[in-house]
Amino acid sequence: MQVAIPLFPRLTALDAIGPYEVLQRIPEIDVTFVGAQRGEVRTENGLLGLTADAAFDELPAPDVIVVPGGIGTRAFTNGGAVVDWVKAAHPSTRFTTSVCTGSLVLGAAGLLDGLTATTHWGAVGLLARTGAKPVEQRVVEHLEERIITAAGVSSGIDMAIRLVELLVDDLAAQAAQVFIEYDPQPPFDAGHPCKVTPEVMARLAEYRSARS
Amino acid sequence: MQVAIPLFPRLTALDAIGPYEVLQRIPEIDVTFVGAQRGEVRTENGLLGLTADAAFDELPAPDVIVVPGGIGTRAFTNGGAVVDWVKAAHPSTRFTTSVCTGSLVLGAAGLLDGLTATTHWGAVGLLARTGAKPVEQRVVEHLEERIITAAGVSSGIDMAIRLVELLVDDLAAQAAQVFIEYDPQPPFDAGHPCKVTPEVMARLAEYRSARS
Numbered sequence: 488m489q490v491a492i493p494l495f496p497r498l499t500a501l502d503a504i505g506p507y508e509v510l511q512r513i514p515e516i517d518v519t520f521v522g523a524q525r526g527e528v529r530t531e532n533g534l535l536g537l538t539a540d541a542a543f544d545e546l547p548a549p550d551v552i553v554v555p556g557g558i559g560t561r562a563f564t565n566g567g568a569v570v571d572w573v574k575a576a577h578p579s580t581r582f583t584t585s586v587c588t589g590s591l592v593l594g595a596a597g598l599l600d601g602l603t604a605t606t607h608w609g610a611v612g613l614l615a616r617t618g619a620k621p622v623e624q625r626v627v628e629h630l631e632e633r634i635i636t637a638a639g640v641s642s643g644i645d646m647a648i649r650l651v652e653l654l655v656d657d658l659a660a661q662a663a664q665v666f667i668e669y670d671p672q673p674p675f676d677a678g679h680p681c682k683v684t685p686e687v688m689a690r691l692a693e694y695r696s697a698r699s
Numbered sequence: 700m701q702v703a704i705p706l707f708p709r710l711t712a713l714d715a716i717g718p719y720e721v722l723q724r725i726p727e728i729d730v731t732f733v734g735a736q737r738g739e740v741r742t743e744n745g746l747l748g749l750t751a752d753a754a755f756d757e758l759p760a761p762d763v764i765v766v767p768g769g770i771g772t773r774a775f776t777n778g779g780a781v782v783d784w785v786k787a788a789h790p791s792t793r794f795t796t797s798v799c800t801g802s803l804v805l806g807a808a809g810l811l812d813g814l815t816a817t818t819h820w821g822a823v824g825l826l827a828r829t830g831a832k833p834v835e836q837r838v839v840e841h842l843e844e845r846i847i848t849a850a851g852v853s854s855g856i857d858m859a860i861r862l863v864e865l866l867v868d869d870l871a872a873q874a875a876q877v878f879i880e881y882d883p884q885p886p887f888d889a890g891h892p893c894k895v896t897p898e899v900m901a902r903l904a905e906y907r908s909a910r911s
Contacts, residue, residue: 507746508853511746520746641880660887669852671857695878
């Protein structure tokens with residue numbers, strides 16, 4: 488089983504690496520990082536380089552696609568190499584999935600038209616513009632359409648565990664989860680804007696403008 | 700504030716990328732991936748390449764160290780470049796930390812002698828051999844000794860949120876958490892061996908022998 492994770496400039500690393508770490512635990516699953524060309528791709532802040540080991544045209548028909556998000560997705564609103572690749576590959580995948588603003592790429596490829604879908608909480612408006620019906624849910628599945636979208640960044644881990652259940656079985660999913668010791672105990676219950684104070688959101692706004 | 704994350708052959712990617720994704724959200728924190736030399740380092744299964752942007756001797760005195768784990772740590776039981784670097788850098792860090800079997804590196808550097816510490820659930824025996832007192836806890840802090848260890852793989856995310864609280868404040872920690880939407884909803888409660896059936900552990904054993 489071939490899972491392809493596309494990399495593009497200014498992606499969010501955890502969107503890609505969370506699912507990778509779950510999926511690669513399963514021996515019958517191979518994970519390949521693909522890009523417009525082979526070679527290094529830098530994350531949104533430039534602080535990390537990840538290697539694309541295949542170009543899109545070298546991997547035209549993967550079984551599963553996991554599209555990560557990141558500010559770099561905004562470059563694909565009107566198309567681009569990753570959008571073309573997803574669009575061409577989707578008809579033969581078992582599942583075409585996204586994490587965070589990766590759903591904007593699925594949307595730009597025309598895959599979400601009229602479907603409920605999710606994304607990072609800060610990108611709900613952008614997702615709506617693709618024709619999707621945004622819902623605030625951690626993972627949104629359309630098994631018949633073979634499309635699964637996950638919410639912001641870390642939600643890709645939850646989605647990938649479910650994906651293993653769908654691709655293999657529930658024992659495999661739990662085996663992957665226990666291996667990566669995914670028994671979350673965050674020191675705060677602060678995982679969504681609805682759970683934090685205005686002071687936290689103000690601090691975040693400050694940080695986001697400092698980084699951009 | 701300079702955070703250094705050492706990369707070495709056959710590391711576990713999420714051990715490094717989980718904390719990176721939390722820490723890099725804070726504008727006053729810079730994250731640098733370091734290695735024995737600059738350039739690409741491959742993860743345990745070879746499926747992913749990450750770039751080390753500095754060599755150990757170019758970054759001798761970071762403020763914070765986060766050592767990831769992975770099967771590659773077993774090469775450092777009796778020392779090695781990463782062990783020497785951690786040992787030399789620790790006296791001037793604010794915190795020296797590890798995720799998963801990264802604690803074996805801290806142990807090999809002599810930093811855990813007589814201290815309680817944690818690691819991946821499968822490496823408790825190895826950790827004990829370094830002189831540490833293993834405890835089954837997600838994050839173990841020794842604030843006076845400036846040493847924090849986290850359990851298996853995904854626990855680095857929890858630790859990094861706490862680290863932001865210690866380095867900046869609780870608003871910063873929650874801002875990072877809400878940005879990465881760390882509101883975990885795994886489809887199973889299967890994050891630790893004590894939570895799963897013998898069938899899950901048998902499947903995992905099968906997978907581990909297939910991958911090795």
